[in-house]
Amino acid sequence: MGPTLGRRMLFATICAVAVATLYVAQPVLARIGGDLGLPEADLGRIVTAGQLGYLIGLALLVPLGDMLDRRKLIAGHLLLAGAGMALAAVADRLWLLLAGLALAGLFAVVVQTTVAFAADLADPAERGRTLGAVTSGVIIGILGARVLAGGLAALWGWRSVYVAFAVLLAGLTCLVLTLLPADPRDVRPAYGEVLASLGRLFRERLFLSRGLIAFFLFASFGTLWSGLALPLAAEPWHLSTAQTGLFGIAGLAGALGASRAGRWADAGRARLVTGGALVLLAASWSATGQASWSLWPVVVGVVVLDFAVQAVHVSNQHLLTTVYPHRTSSVIGGYMVFYSLGSAVGASATTAVFAAAGWAASSVLGAAFALCALIVWAVDRHTATETCPAPTDRCPQRAGAARP
Structure with a gap:
Protein backbone atom coordinates (compact mmCIF):
# COMPACT_ATOMS: atom_id res chain seq x y z
CA MET A 1 0.00 0.00 0.00
CA GLY A 2 1.44 3.37 -1.04
CA PRO A 3 1.57 6.63 0.92
CA THR A 4 -1.80 8.00 1.99
CA LEU A 5 -2.95 11.44 0.89
CA GLY A 6 -1.93 12.81 4.29
CA ARG A 7 1.57 11.39 3.99
CA ARG A 8 1.96 12.69 0.45
CA MET A 9 0.99 16.14 1.69
CA LEU A 10 3.52 15.86 4.52
CA PHE A 11 6.25 14.81 2.08
CA ALA A 12 5.39 17.74 -0.19
CA THR A 13 5.41 20.18 2.75
CA ILE A 14 8.82 18.94 3.87
CA CYS A 15 10.16 19.53 0.36
CA ALA A 16 8.59 22.99 0.11
CA VAL A 17 9.89 24.25 3.45
CA ALA A 18 13.36 22.70 3.14
CA VAL A 19 14.04 23.96 -0.37
CA ALA A 20 12.68 27.41 0.52
CA THR A 21 15.53 27.85 3.01
CA LEU A 22 17.88 28.19 0.03
CA TYR A 23 15.90 31.02 -1.55
CA VAL A 24 14.42 33.17 1.23
CA ALA A 25 17.52 35.38 1.38
CA GLN A 26 17.12 36.66 -2.18
CA PRO A 27 14.29 39.19 -1.64
CA VAL A 28 15.76 40.50 1.65
CA LEU A 29 19.43 40.87 0.73
CA ALA A 30 19.30 44.68 0.78
CA ARG A 31 17.71 44.66 4.26
CA ILE A 32 20.32 42.24 5.60
CA GLY A 33 23.13 44.32 4.13
CA GLY A 34 21.77 47.52 5.65
CA ASP A 35 21.29 45.97 9.09
CA LEU A 36 24.72 44.34 9.26
CA GLY A 37 26.51 47.19 7.49
CA LEU A 38 27.69 45.02 4.59
CA PRO A 39 29.04 46.38 1.31
CA GLU A 40 27.03 45.45 -1.77
CA ALA A 41 29.84 43.22 -3.03
CA ASP A 42 29.42 40.92 -0.01
CA LEU A 43 25.70 40.31 -0.46
CA GLY A 44 26.23 37.58 -3.06
CA ARG A 45 28.07 35.51 -0.46
CA ILE A 46 24.86 35.23 1.56
CA VAL A 47 23.13 33.27 -1.21
CA THR A 48 26.28 31.36 -2.15
CA ALA A 49 26.77 30.01 1.40
CA GLY A 50 23.53 28.05 1.34
CA GLN A 51 24.11 26.77 -2.20
CA LEU A 52 27.61 25.52 -1.35
CA GLY A 53 26.30 23.71 1.72
CA TYR A 54 23.60 22.15 -0.45
CA LEU A 55 26.08 20.85 -3.03
CA ILE A 56 28.20 19.26 -0.29
CA GLY A 57 25.09 17.67 1.21
CA LEU A 58 24.06 16.18 -2.14
CA ALA A 59 27.36 14.34 -2.39
CA LEU A 60 27.93 13.36 1.23
CA LEU A 61 24.57 13.21 3.04
CA VAL A 62 21.92 12.06 0.56
CA PRO A 63 23.59 8.63 0.02
CA LEU A 64 22.97 7.94 3.73
CA GLY A 65 19.36 7.31 2.73
CA ASP A 66 20.47 4.01 1.18
CA MET A 67 21.92 2.93 4.55
CA LEU A 68 19.82 4.31 7.41
CA ASP A 69 16.22 4.52 8.61
CA ARG A 70 14.98 7.43 6.50
CA ARG A 71 12.32 8.49 8.97
CA LYS A 72 15.00 9.23 11.58
CA LEU A 73 17.32 10.63 8.93
CA ILE A 74 14.68 13.06 7.64
CA ALA A 75 13.82 14.14 11.19
CA GLY A 76 17.48 14.73 12.06
CA HIS A 77 18.16 16.73 8.91
CA LEU A 78 15.07 18.89 9.43
CA LEU A 79 16.13 19.66 13.01
CA LEU A 80 19.67 20.59 11.97
CA ALA A 81 18.40 22.75 9.10
CA GLY A 82 16.20 24.51 11.66
CA ALA A 83 19.26 25.08 13.84
CA GLY A 84 20.95 26.76 10.88
CA MET A 85 17.94 29.02 10.36
CA ALA A 86 17.91 29.93 14.07
CA LEU A 87 21.61 30.78 13.95
CA ALA A 88 21.01 33.04 10.94
CA ALA A 89 18.14 34.75 12.77
CA VAL A 90 20.37 35.89 15.65
CA ALA A 91 23.54 36.56 13.64
CA ASP A 92 25.11 39.96 14.24
CA ARG A 93 28.17 39.37 12.08
CA LEU A 94 28.57 38.21 8.51
CA TRP A 95 30.58 35.08 9.35
CA LEU A 96 27.90 33.92 11.80
CA LEU A 97 25.16 34.50 9.23
CA LEU A 98 27.13 32.59 6.59
CA ALA A 99 27.72 29.70 9.00
CA GLY A 100 24.00 29.44 9.76
CA LEU A 101 23.02 29.54 6.09
CA ALA A 102 25.69 27.00 5.12
CA LEU A 103 24.42 24.67 7.86
CA ALA A 104 20.83 25.08 6.69
CA GLY A 105 21.86 24.50 3.07
CA LEU A 106 23.83 21.40 4.00
CA PHE A 107 20.76 19.76 5.55
CA ALA A 108 18.28 21.13 3.01
CA VAL A 109 19.17 18.00 1.04
CA VAL A 110 16.50 16.37 3.20
CA VAL A 111 14.40 17.13 0.10
CA GLN A 112 16.13 14.39 -1.88
CA THR A 113 15.92 11.87 0.95
CA THR A 114 12.20 12.66 1.23
CA VAL A 115 11.58 12.19 -2.50
CA ALA A 116 13.43 8.86 -2.47
CA PHE A 117 11.50 7.65 0.61
CA ALA A 118 8.18 8.61 -0.96
CA ALA A 119 9.10 6.77 -4.17
CA ASP A 120 10.03 3.62 -2.24
CA LEU A 121 6.82 3.66 -0.20
CA ALA A 122 4.66 4.03 -3.32
CA ASP A 123 3.19 1.08 -5.19
CA PRO A 124 4.99 0.72 -8.55
CA ALA A 125 1.76 1.50 -10.40
CA GLU A 126 1.40 4.79 -8.49
CA ARG A 127 5.03 5.88 -8.19
CA GLY A 128 4.65 8.62 -10.77
CA ARG A 129 1.52 10.00 -9.11
CA THR A 130 3.32 10.10 -5.76
CA LEU A 131 6.41 11.76 -7.23
CA GLY A 132 4.24 14.32 -9.00
CA ALA A 133 2.55 15.28 -5.74
CA VAL A 134 5.74 15.33 -3.66
CA THR A 135 7.96 17.20 -6.11
CA SER A 136 5.28 19.83 -6.56
CA GLY A 137 6.37 20.86 -3.10
CA VAL A 138 9.84 21.65 -4.44
CA ILE A 139 8.54 24.10 -7.04
CA ILE A 140 6.11 25.60 -4.51
CA GLY A 141 9.02 26.14 -2.12
CA ILE A 142 11.26 27.73 -4.75
CA LEU A 143 8.62 30.11 -6.06
CA GLY A 144 6.73 30.72 -2.81
CA ALA A 145 9.85 31.47 -0.77
CA ARG A 146 10.27 34.88 -2.36
CA VAL A 147 6.66 35.89 -1.74
CA LEU A 148 6.63 34.68 1.87
CA ALA A 149 10.02 36.16 2.73
CA GLY A 150 9.10 39.52 1.23
CA GLY A 151 5.86 39.67 3.20
CA LEU A 152 7.41 38.66 6.54
CA ALA A 153 10.31 41.07 6.11
CA ALA A 154 7.92 43.94 5.33
CA LEU A 155 5.97 43.27 8.53
CA TRP A 156 8.62 42.30 11.09
CA GLY A 157 12.07 42.61 9.50
CA TRP A 158 14.38 40.14 7.82
CA ARG A 159 15.17 38.18 10.99
CA SER A 160 11.52 37.14 11.26
CA VAL A 161 11.94 35.16 8.03
CA TYR A 162 14.58 32.92 9.60
CA VAL A 163 12.69 32.62 12.90
CA ALA A 164 9.59 31.48 11.01
CA PHE A 165 11.48 28.82 9.09
CA ALA A 166 13.26 27.58 12.22
CA VAL A 167 9.85 27.05 13.84
CA LEU A 168 8.42 25.38 10.74
CA LEU A 169 11.34 22.97 10.49
CA ALA A 170 11.08 22.05 14.18
CA GLY A 171 7.35 21.41 13.79
CA LEU A 172 7.93 19.21 10.76
CA THR A 173 10.48 17.20 12.73
CA CYS A 174 7.79 16.27 15.24
CA LEU A 175 5.30 15.38 12.50
CA VAL A 176 7.82 13.13 10.73
CA LEU A 177 8.54 11.13 13.90
CA THR A 178 4.81 10.85 14.62
CA LEU A 179 3.26 10.19 11.20
CA LEU A 180 5.82 8.45 8.99
CA PRO A 181 6.54 4.71 9.15
CA ALA A 182 9.90 3.31 10.18
CA ASP A 183 12.27 2.40 7.37
CA PRO A 184 14.31 -0.61 8.58
CA ARG A 185 16.98 -1.96 6.26
CA ASP A 186 17.85 -5.65 5.91
CA VAL A 187 21.08 -4.80 4.08
CA ARG A 188 23.24 -1.92 5.30
CA PRO A 189 26.11 -1.22 2.89
CA ALA A 190 29.16 0.61 4.16
CA TYR A 191 29.31 4.36 3.55
CA GLY A 192 32.29 3.93 1.23
CA GLU A 193 30.38 1.40 -0.85
CA VAL A 194 27.44 3.79 -1.20
CA LEU A 195 29.70 6.65 -2.33
CA ALA A 196 31.44 4.35 -4.81
Whole structure:
Protein backbone atom coordinates (compact mmCIF):
# COMPACT_ATOMS: atom_id res chain seq x y z
CA MET A 1 0.00 0.00 0.00
CA GLY A 2 1.44 3.37 -1.04
CA PRO A 3 1.57 6.63 0.92
CA THR A 4 -1.80 8.00 1.99
CA LEU A 5 -2.95 11.44 0.89
CA GLY A 6 -1.93 12.81 4.29
CA ARG A 7 1.57 11.39 3.99
CA ARG A 8 1.96 12.69 0.45
CA MET A 9 0.99 16.14 1.69
CA LEU A 10 3.52 15.86 4.52
CA PHE A 11 6.25 14.81 2.08
CA ALA A 12 5.39 17.74 -0.19
CA THR A 13 5.41 20.18 2.75
CA ILE A 14 8.82 18.94 3.87
CA CYS A 15 10.16 19.53 0.36
CA ALA A 16 8.59 22.99 0.11
CA VAL A 17 9.89 24.25 3.45
CA ALA A 18 13.36 22.70 3.14
CA VAL A 19 14.04 23.96 -0.37
CA ALA A 20 12.68 27.41 0.52
CA THR A 21 15.53 27.85 3.01
CA LEU A 22 17.88 28.19 0.03
CA TYR A 23 15.90 31.02 -1.55
CA VAL A 24 14.42 33.17 1.23
CA ALA A 25 17.52 35.38 1.38
CA GLN A 26 17.12 36.66 -2.18
CA PRO A 27 14.29 39.19 -1.64
CA VAL A 28 15.76 40.50 1.65
CA LEU A 29 19.43 40.87 0.73
CA ALA A 30 19.30 44.68 0.78
CA ARG A 31 17.71 44.66 4.26
CA ILE A 32 20.32 42.24 5.60
CA GLY A 33 23.13 44.32 4.13
CA GLY A 34 21.77 47.52 5.65
CA ASP A 35 21.29 45.97 9.09
CA LEU A 36 24.72 44.34 9.26
CA GLY A 37 26.51 47.19 7.49
CA LEU A 38 27.69 45.02 4.59
CA PRO A 39 29.04 46.38 1.31
CA GLU A 40 27.03 45.45 -1.77
CA ALA A 41 29.84 43.22 -3.03
CA ASP A 42 29.42 40.92 -0.01
CA LEU A 43 25.70 40.31 -0.46
CA GLY A 44 26.23 37.58 -3.06
CA ARG A 45 28.07 35.51 -0.46
CA ILE A 46 24.86 35.23 1.56
CA VAL A 47 23.13 33.27 -1.21
CA THR A 48 26.28 31.36 -2.15
CA ALA A 49 26.77 30.01 1.40
CA GLY A 50 23.53 28.05 1.34
CA GLN A 51 24.11 26.77 -2.20
CA LEU A 52 27.61 25.52 -1.35
CA GLY A 53 26.30 23.71 1.72
CA TYR A 54 23.60 22.15 -0.45
CA LEU A 55 26.08 20.85 -3.03
CA ILE A 56 28.20 19.26 -0.29
CA GLY A 57 25.09 17.67 1.21
CA LEU A 58 24.06 16.18 -2.14
CA ALA A 59 27.36 14.34 -2.39
CA LEU A 60 27.93 13.36 1.23
CA LEU A 61 24.57 13.21 3.04
CA VAL A 62 21.92 12.06 0.56
CA PRO A 63 23.59 8.63 0.02
CA LEU A 64 22.97 7.94 3.73
CA GLY A 65 19.36 7.31 2.73
CA ASP A 66 20.47 4.01 1.18
CA MET A 67 21.92 2.93 4.55
CA LEU A 68 19.82 4.31 7.41
CA ASP A 69 16.22 4.52 8.61
CA ARG A 70 14.98 7.43 6.50
CA ARG A 71 12.32 8.49 8.97
CA LYS A 72 15.00 9.23 11.58
CA LEU A 73 17.32 10.63 8.93
CA ILE A 74 14.68 13.06 7.64
CA ALA A 75 13.82 14.14 11.19
CA GLY A 76 17.48 14.73 12.06
CA HIS A 77 18.16 16.73 8.91
CA LEU A 78 15.07 18.89 9.43
CA LEU A 79 16.13 19.66 13.01
CA LEU A 80 19.67 20.59 11.97
CA ALA A 81 18.40 22.75 9.10
CA GLY A 82 16.20 24.51 11.66
CA ALA A 83 19.26 25.08 13.84
CA GLY A 84 20.95 26.76 10.88
CA MET A 85 17.94 29.02 10.36
CA ALA A 86 17.91 29.93 14.07
CA LEU A 87 21.61 30.78 13.95
CA ALA A 88 21.01 33.04 10.94
CA ALA A 89 18.14 34.75 12.77
CA VAL A 90 20.37 35.89 15.65
CA ALA A 91 23.54 36.56 13.64
CA ASP A 92 25.11 39.96 14.24
CA ARG A 93 28.17 39.37 12.08
CA LEU A 94 28.57 38.21 8.51
CA TRP A 95 30.58 35.08 9.35
CA LEU A 96 27.90 33.92 11.80
CA LEU A 97 25.16 34.50 9.23
CA LEU A 98 27.13 32.59 6.59
CA ALA A 99 27.72 29.70 9.00
CA GLY A 100 24.00 29.44 9.76
CA LEU A 101 23.02 29.54 6.09
CA ALA A 102 25.69 27.00 5.12
CA LEU A 103 24.42 24.67 7.86
CA ALA A 104 20.83 25.08 6.69
CA GLY A 105 21.86 24.50 3.07
CA LEU A 106 23.83 21.40 4.00
CA PHE A 107 20.76 19.76 5.55
CA ALA A 108 18.28 21.13 3.01
CA VAL A 109 19.17 18.00 1.04
CA VAL A 110 16.50 16.37 3.20
CA VAL A 111 14.40 17.13 0.10
CA GLN A 112 16.13 14.39 -1.88
CA THR A 113 15.92 11.87 0.95
CA THR A 114 12.20 12.66 1.23
CA VAL A 115 11.58 12.19 -2.50
CA ALA A 116 13.43 8.86 -2.47
CA PHE A 117 11.50 7.65 0.61
CA ALA A 118 8.18 8.61 -0.96
CA ALA A 119 9.10 6.77 -4.17
CA ASP A 120 10.03 3.62 -2.24
CA LEU A 121 6.82 3.66 -0.20
CA ALA A 122 4.66 4.03 -3.32
CA ASP A 123 3.19 1.08 -5.19
CA PRO A 124 4.99 0.72 -8.55
CA ALA A 125 1.76 1.50 -10.40
CA GLU A 126 1.40 4.79 -8.49
CA ARG A 127 5.03 5.88 -8.19
CA GLY A 128 4.65 8.62 -10.77
CA ARG A 129 1.52 10.00 -9.11
CA THR A 130 3.32 10.10 -5.76
CA LEU A 131 6.41 11.76 -7.23
CA GLY A 132 4.24 14.32 -9.00
CA ALA A 133 2.55 15.28 -5.74
CA VAL A 134 5.74 15.33 -3.66
CA THR A 135 7.96 17.20 -6.11
CA SER A 136 5.28 19.83 -6.56
CA GLY A 137 6.37 20.86 -3.10
CA VAL A 138 9.84 21.65 -4.44
CA ILE A 139 8.54 24.10 -7.04
CA ILE A 140 6.11 25.60 -4.51
CA GLY A 141 9.02 26.14 -2.12
CA ILE A 142 11.26 27.73 -4.75
CA LEU A 143 8.62 30.11 -6.06
CA GLY A 144 6.73 30.72 -2.81
CA ALA A 145 9.85 31.47 -0.77
CA ARG A 146 10.27 34.88 -2.36
CA VAL A 147 6.66 35.89 -1.74
CA LEU A 148 6.63 34.68 1.87
CA ALA A 149 10.02 36.16 2.73
CA GLY A 150 9.10 39.52 1.23
CA GLY A 151 5.86 39.67 3.20
CA LEU A 152 7.41 38.66 6.54
CA ALA A 153 10.31 41.07 6.11
CA ALA A 154 7.92 43.94 5.33
CA LEU A 155 5.97 43.27 8.53
CA TRP A 156 8.62 42.30 11.09
CA GLY A 157 12.07 42.61 9.50
CA TRP A 158 14.38 40.14 7.82
CA ARG A 159 15.17 38.18 10.99
CA SER A 160 11.52 37.14 11.26
CA VAL A 161 11.94 35.16 8.03
CA TYR A 162 14.58 32.92 9.60
CA VAL A 163 12.69 32.62 12.90
CA ALA A 164 9.59 31.48 11.01
CA PHE A 165 11.48 28.82 9.09
CA ALA A 166 13.26 27.58 12.22
CA VAL A 167 9.85 27.05 13.84
CA LEU A 168 8.42 25.38 10.74
CA LEU A 169 11.34 22.97 10.49
CA ALA A 170 11.08 22.05 14.18
CA GLY A 171 7.35 21.41 13.79
CA LEU A 172 7.93 19.21 10.76
CA THR A 173 10.48 17.20 12.73
CA CYS A 174 7.79 16.27 15.24
CA LEU A 175 5.30 15.38 12.50
CA VAL A 176 7.82 13.13 10.73
CA LEU A 177 8.54 11.13 13.90
CA THR A 178 4.81 10.85 14.62
CA LEU A 179 3.26 10.19 11.20
CA LEU A 180 5.82 8.45 8.99
CA PRO A 181 6.54 4.71 9.15
CA ALA A 182 9.90 3.31 10.18
CA ASP A 183 12.27 2.40 7.37
CA PRO A 184 14.31 -0.61 8.58
CA ARG A 185 16.98 -1.96 6.26
CA ASP A 186 17.85 -5.65 5.91
CA VAL A 187 21.08 -4.80 4.08
CA ARG A 188 23.24 -1.92 5.30
CA PRO A 189 26.11 -1.22 2.89
CA ALA A 190 29.16 0.61 4.16
CA TYR A 191 29.31 4.36 3.55
CA GLY A 192 32.29 3.93 1.23
CA GLU A 193 30.38 1.40 -0.85
CA VAL A 194 27.44 3.79 -1.20
CA LEU A 195 29.70 6.65 -2.33
CA ALA A 196 31.44 4.35 -4.81
CA SER A 197 28.05 3.30 -6.15
CA LEU A 198 27.12 6.97 -6.57
CA GLY A 199 30.35 7.57 -8.50
CA ARG A 200 29.62 4.66 -10.83
CA LEU A 201 26.26 6.16 -11.73
CA PHE A 202 28.01 8.99 -13.53
CA ARG A 203 29.39 6.45 -16.01
CA GLU A 204 25.98 4.99 -16.93
CA ARG A 205 24.24 6.22 -20.07
CA LEU A 206 20.73 6.35 -18.66
CA PHE A 207 21.73 8.33 -15.59
CA LEU A 208 23.93 10.72 -17.57
CA SER A 209 21.24 11.43 -20.15
CA ARG A 210 18.63 12.18 -17.47
CA GLY A 211 21.19 14.30 -15.64
CA LEU A 212 22.11 16.32 -18.73
CA ILE A 213 18.44 16.92 -19.48
CA ALA A 214 18.04 18.15 -15.88
CA PHE A 215 21.10 20.40 -16.24
CA PHE A 216 19.76 22.19 -19.31
CA LEU A 217 16.18 22.10 -17.98
CA PHE A 218 17.07 23.97 -14.80
CA ALA A 219 19.53 26.23 -16.58
CA SER A 220 16.52 27.44 -18.58
CA PHE A 221 14.48 27.68 -15.36
CA GLY A 222 17.24 29.66 -13.63
CA THR A 223 17.56 31.98 -16.62
CA LEU A 224 13.94 33.02 -16.18
CA TRP A 225 13.62 33.26 -12.41
CA SER A 226 16.99 34.89 -11.76
CA GLY A 227 16.63 37.33 -14.63
CA LEU A 228 12.94 38.21 -14.96
CA ALA A 229 13.09 40.86 -12.22
CA LEU A 230 15.59 42.85 -14.29
CA PRO A 231 13.32 43.85 -17.21
CA LEU A 232 10.33 44.21 -14.88
CA ALA A 233 12.20 46.70 -12.70
CA ALA A 234 13.39 48.67 -15.73
CA GLU A 235 11.48 50.96 -18.11
CA PRO A 236 8.61 51.07 -18.85
CA TRP A 237 7.35 48.99 -15.88
CA HIS A 238 9.41 49.94 -12.80
CA LEU A 239 7.70 47.17 -10.79
CA SER A 240 8.50 46.81 -7.11
CA THR A 241 9.92 43.63 -5.58
CA ALA A 242 6.46 42.73 -4.23
CA GLN A 243 4.84 43.23 -7.64
CA THR A 244 7.49 41.15 -9.35
CA GLY A 245 6.95 38.41 -6.78
CA LEU A 246 3.34 38.06 -7.94
CA PHE A 247 4.60 36.42 -11.14
CA GLY A 248 5.55 33.52 -8.88
CA ILE A 249 1.83 32.81 -8.49
CA ALA A 250 1.60 32.19 -12.24
CA GLY A 251 4.57 29.87 -11.94
CA LEU A 252 2.89 27.96 -9.13
CA ALA A 253 -0.20 27.45 -11.30
CA GLY A 254 1.92 25.92 -14.04
CA ALA A 255 3.91 23.71 -11.67
CA LEU A 256 0.82 22.38 -9.91
CA GLY A 257 -0.83 21.69 -13.26
CA ALA A 258 2.10 19.46 -14.16
CA SER A 259 1.54 17.21 -11.14
CA ARG A 260 -0.54 15.07 -13.49
CA ALA A 261 2.68 14.20 -15.33
CA GLY A 262 3.27 11.53 -12.70
CA ARG A 263 0.06 9.75 -13.68
CA TRP A 264 1.08 9.93 -17.33
CA ALA A 265 4.39 8.32 -16.38
CA ASP A 266 2.55 5.55 -14.52
CA ALA A 267 0.54 4.95 -17.70
CA GLY A 268 3.75 4.53 -19.75
CA ARG A 269 3.59 7.90 -21.51
CA ALA A 270 6.70 9.45 -19.97
CA ARG A 271 8.46 9.44 -23.37
CA LEU A 272 5.80 11.67 -24.88
CA VAL A 273 5.62 13.83 -21.75
CA THR A 274 9.37 14.48 -21.70
CA GLY A 275 9.72 15.33 -25.39
CA GLY A 276 6.49 17.33 -25.55
CA ALA A 277 7.29 19.29 -22.39
CA LEU A 278 10.74 20.22 -23.69
CA VAL A 279 9.16 21.56 -26.88
CA LEU A 280 6.78 23.63 -24.72
CA LEU A 281 9.72 24.85 -22.66
CA ALA A 282 11.52 26.18 -25.73
CA ALA A 283 8.32 27.73 -27.10
CA SER A 284 7.53 29.48 -23.80
CA TRP A 285 10.49 31.80 -24.32
CA SER A 286 8.77 33.44 -27.29
CA ALA A 287 6.22 34.74 -24.74
CA THR A 288 8.49 35.59 -21.82
CA GLY A 289 10.86 37.31 -24.23
CA GLN A 290 8.29 40.09 -24.60
CA ALA A 291 8.75 41.30 -21.00
CA SER A 292 10.20 44.64 -22.12
CA TRP A 293 6.99 45.73 -23.88
CA SER A 294 4.05 43.51 -22.80
CA LEU A 295 3.26 41.71 -19.52
CA TRP A 296 0.37 39.38 -20.42
CA PRO A 297 2.50 37.20 -22.69
CA VAL A 298 4.98 36.94 -19.81
CA VAL A 299 2.28 35.51 -17.54
CA VAL A 300 1.43 32.89 -20.18
CA GLY A 301 5.09 32.09 -20.72
CA VAL A 302 5.74 31.68 -16.99
CA VAL A 303 2.81 29.24 -16.64
CA VAL A 304 3.96 27.17 -19.62
CA LEU A 305 7.63 27.15 -18.56
CA ASP A 306 6.91 25.99 -15.01
CA PHE A 307 4.46 23.36 -16.30
CA ALA A 308 7.12 22.02 -18.66
CA VAL A 309 9.92 22.02 -16.08
CA GLN A 310 7.85 20.16 -13.50
CA ALA A 311 6.58 17.62 -16.06
CA VAL A 312 10.11 16.73 -17.20
CA HIS A 313 11.44 16.70 -13.64
CA VAL A 314 8.77 14.23 -12.48
CA SER A 315 9.27 12.01 -15.55
CA ASN A 316 13.04 11.92 -15.01
CA GLN A 317 12.73 10.93 -11.37
CA HIS A 318 10.07 8.32 -12.16
CA LEU A 319 12.38 6.66 -14.65
CA LEU A 320 15.46 6.75 -12.41
CA THR A 321 13.72 5.38 -9.32
CA THR A 322 12.14 2.63 -11.42
CA VAL A 323 15.41 1.52 -12.99
CA TYR A 324 17.48 1.87 -9.78
CA PRO A 325 15.00 0.69 -7.10
CA HIS A 326 17.65 -0.40 -4.58
CA ARG A 327 19.57 2.90 -4.45
CA THR A 328 16.92 5.55 -4.85
CA SER A 329 18.58 8.02 -2.44
CA SER A 330 21.90 7.89 -4.27
CA VAL A 331 20.35 8.20 -7.71
CA ILE A 332 18.13 11.13 -6.68
CA GLY A 333 21.06 12.85 -4.96
CA GLY A 334 23.32 12.41 -7.98
CA TYR A 335 20.59 13.57 -10.34
CA MET A 336 20.09 16.71 -8.26
CA VAL A 337 23.75 17.63 -8.68
CA PHE A 338 22.91 18.31 -12.33
CA TYR A 339 19.84 20.27 -11.23
CA SER A 340 21.86 22.44 -8.87
CA LEU A 341 24.65 23.12 -11.35
CA GLY A 342 22.17 23.94 -14.10
CA SER A 343 20.30 26.40 -11.89
CA ALA A 344 23.58 28.11 -10.97
CA VAL A 345 24.69 28.37 -14.61
CA GLY A 346 21.35 29.82 -15.69
CA ALA A 347 21.29 32.32 -12.83
CA SER A 348 24.79 33.64 -13.46
CA ALA A 349 24.54 33.63 -17.25
CA THR A 350 21.24 35.51 -17.46
CA THR A 351 22.46 38.52 -15.49
CA ALA A 352 25.64 38.77 -17.57
CA VAL A 353 23.76 38.45 -20.87
CA PHE A 354 21.10 40.95 -19.76
CA ALA A 355 23.75 43.50 -18.85
CA ALA A 356 25.40 43.08 -22.26
CA ALA A 357 22.43 42.78 -24.63
CA GLY A 358 19.10 43.10 -22.75
CA TRP A 359 16.22 40.74 -22.02
CA ALA A 360 15.78 39.61 -25.62
CA ALA A 361 19.25 38.06 -25.49
CA SER A 362 18.51 36.43 -22.12
CA SER A 363 15.38 34.90 -23.67
CA VAL A 364 17.41 33.48 -26.54
CA LEU A 365 19.76 31.99 -23.95
CA GLY A 366 16.85 30.37 -22.07
CA ALA A 367 15.44 28.93 -25.30
CA ALA A 368 18.89 27.63 -26.26
CA PHE A 369 19.16 25.74 -22.96
CA ALA A 370 15.74 24.20 -23.62
CA LEU A 371 16.74 23.13 -27.13
CA CYS A 372 19.93 21.54 -25.76
CA ALA A 373 17.80 19.45 -23.38
CA LEU A 374 15.57 18.43 -26.30
CA ILE A 375 18.62 17.37 -28.34
CA VAL A 376 19.93 15.23 -25.46
CA TRP A 377 16.50 13.58 -25.13
CA ALA A 378 16.30 12.87 -28.90
CA VAL A 379 19.85 11.46 -29.11
CA ASP A 380 19.34 9.32 -26.01
CA ARG A 381 16.06 7.97 -27.31
CA HIS A 382 17.67 7.03 -30.62
CA THR A 383 20.67 5.41 -28.90
CA ALA A 384 18.49 3.47 -26.48
CA THR A 385 16.30 2.16 -29.30
CA GLU A 386 19.36 0.93 -31.20
CA THR A 387 20.87 -0.68 -28.08
CA CYS A 388 17.69 -2.43 -26.94
CA PRO A 389 15.19 -2.74 -29.79
CA ALA A 390 12.73 -4.57 -27.50
CA PRO A 391 12.38 -2.27 -24.45
CA THR A 392 11.75 -3.74 -21.02
CA ASP A 393 12.12 -2.47 -17.46
CA ARG A 394 14.77 -5.09 -16.74
CA CYS A 395 17.37 -3.39 -18.90
CA PRO A 396 18.32 0.23 -18.08
CA GLN A 397 18.87 0.96 -21.75
CA ARG A 398 15.59 -0.66 -22.62
CA ALA A 399 13.82 1.20 -19.86
CA GLY A 400 15.31 4.37 -21.25
CA ALA A 401 13.89 3.52 -24.65
CA ALA A 402 10.53 2.75 -23.18
CA ARG A 403 10.18 5.87 -21.03
CA PRO A 404 12.72 8.56 -21.89
